[in-house]
Amino acid sequence: xxxxxxxxxxxxxxxxxxxxxxxxxxxxxxxxxxxxxxxxxxxxxxxxxxxxxxxxxxxxxxxxxxxxxxxxxxxxxxxxxxxxxxxxxxxxxxxxxxxxxxxxxxxxxxxxxxxxxxxxxxxxxxxxxxxxxxxxxxxxxxxxxxxxxxxxxxxxxxxxxxxxxxxxxxxxxxxxxxxxxxxxxxxxxxxxxxxxxxxxxxxxxxxxxxxxxxxxxxxxxxxxxxxxxxxxxxxxxxxxxxxxxxxxxxxxxxxxxxxxxxxxxxxxxxxxxxxxxxxxxxxxxxxxxxxxxxxxxxxxxxxxxxxxxxxxxxxxxxxxxxxxxxxxxxxxxxxxxxxxxxxxxx
Amino acid sequence: xxxxxxxxxxxxxxxxxxxxxxxxxxxxxxxxxxxxxxxxxxxxxxxxxxxxxxxxxxxxxxxxxxxxxxxxxxxxxxxxxxxxxxxxxxxxxxxxxxxxxxxxxxxxxxxxxxxxxx
Numbered sequence: 001x002x003x004x005x006x007x008x009x010x011x012x013x014x015x016x017x018x019x020x021x022x023x024x025x026x027x028x029x030x031x032x033x034x035x036x037x038x039x040x041x042x043x044x045x046x047x048x049x050x051x052x053x054x055x056x057x058x059x060x061x062x063x064x065x066x067x068x069x070x071x072x073x074x075x076x077x078x079x080x081x082x083x084x085x086x087x088x089x090x091x092x093x094x095x096x097x098x099x100x101x102x103x104x105x106x107x108x109x110x111x112x113x114x115x116x117x118x119x120x121x122x123x124x125x126x127x128x129x130x131x132x133x134x135x136x137x138x139x140x141x142x143x144x145x146x147x148x149x150x151x152x153x154x155x156x157x158x159x160x161x162x163x164x165x166x167x168x169x170x171x172x173x174x175x176x177x178x179x180x181x182x183x184x185x186x187x188x189x190x191x192x193x194x195x196x197x198x199x200x201x202x203x204x205x206x207x208x209x210x211x212x213x214x215x216x217x218x219x220x221x222x223x224x225x226x227x228x229x230x231x232x233x234x235x236x237x238x239x240x241x242x243x244x245x246x247x248x249x250x251x252x253x254x255x256x257x258x259x260x261x262x263x264x265x266x267x268x269x270x271x272x273x274x275x276x277x278x279x280x281x282x283x284x285x286x287x288x289x290x291x292x293x294x295x296x297x298x299x300x301x302x303x304x305x306x307x308x309x310x311x312x313x314x315x316x317x318x319x320x321x322x323x324x325x326x327x328x329x330x331x332x333x334x335x336x337x338x339x340x341x342x343x344x345x346x
Numbered sequence: 347x348x349x350x351x352x353x354x355x356x357x358x359x360x361x362x363x364x365x366x367x368x369x370x371x372x373x374x375x376x377x378x379x380x381x382x383x384x385x386x387x388x389x390x391x392x393x394x395x396x397x398x399x400x401x402x403x404x405x406x407x408x409x410x411x412x413x414x415x416x417x418x419x420x421x422x423x424x425x426x427x428x429x430x431x432x433x434x435x436x437x438x439x440x441x442x443x444x445x446x447x448x449x450x451x452x453x454x455x456x457x458x459x460x461x462x463x464x
Contacts, residue, residue, distance in 0.1 A: 025460075029382060029440075029449060035441035036449050040460060129445060131439035202464035210460060213426060218438060220464035225415070225433045239463045246464075247427065275463065 008052045022211045023195070028053040033180060034128065035201030042195035042210055054191045056184045060200065063180035067097070069117055069171040078161065079117065079169045087162040094096040095158050100282060101175050105151035107305045109291035115149040117171030123267075125247060125258045126171075132249045133166045135256050141265035143164035150262070174259075178240060178285025185236075185281070202246075205238040218333070219306045222273040222314055227333045229312070231277070240284035242292045243273035261293050268293045270316055277310035277329065284308070296321055300343045350358075376437040376452035381409065381415045392416060393450070404447030409450065416450055418443060438462045441444050 023042045030037040031261070039056050041049040074094075074284070081088045083177050096141050098267035105112050117126075119150040122140055124130045147167035155162045172179070181198050185205050188196055195208030197215060206215045214232035221228040222243050246269070249260035267343040274292045278284040287308045291299040296315045303323065310329060319342045322330070381388050383400050390398065390411065396407045397419070405422035415435040418428040423445040431441035437454030438460055 014456070029451070031442075031444060031447060031449075036440065036443065038440070038461065068425075123460070129423055130425045183463075197461045199461045199463075202462065204461050204463055207460065215460045216458065218459035218462045220439070222464075225435055227459070228464070241463055243464065245430065248430070249425075254406060345454055 008272055026050070026053075030057050030060075032057055033064045033177060033200050035177075036269040037201070038199040039195075040197040040199070041193060042208065043193065048193075051187055052123065052191065052196060054192060055187045056198055057199050059187050060180045063176060063183060066094075067176045067179075068170050069173060070121070075170060075172070081330040082161075082163045082170070083166055083226055085163075087160050087223050089159060090161050092158065094161070095156065096257075097172075098154070098156055098170075099178075099181060100288070101172060102151045102154060102156060104175070104286040104290075104306060107307070108286065108294075108302055108303070110150045110152070110262060111151055111293040111302060112174055112286045112290035114170050114175060114261065115151050115153060115165075115168045116144075116262050117169030118149070118167060119144050119260055119262070119265060120173065120258075121169070123256070123258070123260060124174075124249070125260075128316065130247065130249050130258075133250055135189055145265045174242070174289035175282055175286045177201070177203060178238065178283070179279035186305045190324050203238075203240040203281070203285065205236075206233040207236045209233075218310075219275055219330075221281065221334070223318065227339075228314075229330045229332050229334075230327050232332065236282040237277055238281035239275065239277050240281065241273055241275040241287045242288035242293075244271070245273075245311065260288060260294050270293065271317070272314045272316055274299070274314075275312045275326075276308050277326065278308050287311075304343075358362045373433055375414060376439070376454040376461075379411070379434070380451045380453055380454045382449045382451070389453070390416075400448055402443065404446045406448050407443060407448050416452065417441075418450070419449075421446055421448075 025042045026041045028039045039053045041052045043049040071337050078088050085129045101114050111222060122136045149165050149167040153163045155170050177200055181200055184198050185207060197204055197206040217231050217239055218227035218344055219229045222245055222335035244257040248255050259266045261266050271292045276284045276287045276290045287306045290302055294302040299313055309323055310326045312320060319340055321342050324341055327341050355375055376392060376428045378389050378391050392411055392414045395412045408420040410417055410419040415433040417433045421428050421443050423443050428441055428443035434441055434452050437457040438459045440451035442449035
């Protein structure tokens with residue numbers, strides 16, 4: 001009996017101190033995909049972790065080069081052909097990419113609308129740095145809205161892409177990052193990496209766990225320093241947030257952010273941020289943007305249509321609207337939060 | 347149990363609170379920051395207020411440390427996204443100036459979060 005007590009106590013003590021044979025956390029920061037990417041890998045072998053970082057860097061760079069909306073890329077060449085009314089030959093990977101984006105756009109009722117590249121460019125967000133200069137005129141915005149480009153204008157086969165609307169200019173800014181992270185994570189899994197986080201500019205996908213406990217994620221407060229909420233990752237999940245604080249410019253005392261509502265042609269109003277949890281980073285990416293644009297009234301319906309059931313929307317009064325599943329998952333890190341749990345059936 | 351056994355159990359029991367605090371408790375506020383300038387990284391303490399000037403790819407960026415927090419104060423970039431990121435204080439928080447190739451990440455002894463979403 002005495003040895004049982006002794007061993008139990010020592011086991012607890014050493015258990016809390018951590019096993020020296022446990023895999024170690026390796027972290028690297030990369031400048032790629034137009035943002036700062038933070039790669040966390042849990043592995044016993046430092047060389048294997050370094051190879052994992054190289055895999056992530058390579059995958060993200062490949063997607064970035066393929067789908068960059070304003071630097072010379074295969075996408076800008078596609079856009080040039082669509083503007084001329086031409087049909088473009090595409091490969092299998094391009095087909096899958098655009099087909100997934102088209103499906104998500106349809107489910108979002110075109111709130112997520114990658115066809116409004118010309119509108120995004122008009123607002124000046126087709127640049128690495130948008131200076132604080134005047135927004136576009138109402139006339140210029142109206143001219144683009146009149147042609148109403150959407151992903152429904154695209155005709156897609158496994159080998160060709162065309163549009164019956166020459167105003168369609170593709171910009172996958174609300175999808176490409178998620179797609180790139182999905183590609184990187186798939187390659188990590190193929191190479192035997194089981195526990196990792198790929199965080200690109202605050203949007204992330206995490207797989208596995210950290211030495212038998214879940215990865216812990218903090219969601220930054222959208223209007224103040226610190227964290228507003230936290231959650232633990234279950235097995236393999238993506239956490240994406242679209243916020244009006246990410247890219248913006250100020251002009252004549254007015255702030256204009258980068259999430260353009262395809263219906264009004266102006267930055268979407270009423271929402272500060274939307275956080276989505278989903279296994280697929282690409283779906284989470286598109287949904288975060290679509291639900292931001294949908295706003296506090298319409299987001300539950302659009303979320304259901306897009307197949308996402310873990311959502312938190314923060315409005316301009318800093319009320320936290322969330323699905324029941326998100327409310328169960330999330331731990332609030334602030335006091336006196338006003339909560340609105342939306343929808344009983346998710 | 348012998349007297350020696352009691353002493354070992356007592357020692358282990360006293361060790362538990364220390365190990366819990368040192369290994370498992372969550373420290374939200376960072377103690378240092380890693381400033382990455384291109385491929386070079388320097389570590390700075392957040393314990394003392396000071397101002398750093400870092401020469402990046404475009405020109406000098408000024409980084410301020412004040413009351414345990416750190417932020418980009420000025421930057422030669424056009425968009426000023428780094429400055430808009432504001433004060434960083436919690437372990438795991440980071441901000442970057444991509445044009446000037448400078449980033450700041452807050453580090454701590456016991457990071458509460460493995461990654462920050464924003």
